[in-house]
Amino acid sequence: MKFPVLETERLILRQLTFDDTQDLFEYFSLDEVMEYYDLETFKTEEDSRHIIQHFNSEFEKGKGFRWALELKSNGKVIGTCGYHNWYREHFRAEIGYELNLKFWQQSYMKEAILPILTYGFETMRLHRVDAFIDPSNISSEKLLSSLNFSKEGTLKDYFFEKGKFVDATIFGLINK
8 A cells, every 4th residue: 555645735744754854853852742752752863763664664564654744835844643553443543643842833733633534534434533642731632622522531540651650531533
């Protein structure tokens, strides 16, 4: 299967390549970006190459998609977004995303997620999309609510991240 390319007004959503290493390192190396992410803050560009390899491997295995969010204006990758934990037999997947701090509060992630949701419901035949976020991640909660995800509850000590158990608030969107 060929990796799908999607477009929005300001973005090209495409497969990550090793040419994106520096752009990813620029923001994955920031504690503010990694605060709610399940990985440690990146220390080297090699960390960026590893995550690119991981995201592409998941696609090759048919487990999900992770799109690079490339600015049409200059080709810079400012984030990623996509599906993981794709359970075809249950017609559901989880969505995840992150964005370069310089582009927060400018509606880029909402712009990216909308066509990804359409792709998920129409092409992947998803019935449900889940999102797990840290309960204190107010920006993600606002984003998901603006996309009509429903807050379904908080799961206590649901993930073990960065050496400790953390809660997760689950949001769901059902294709009706």
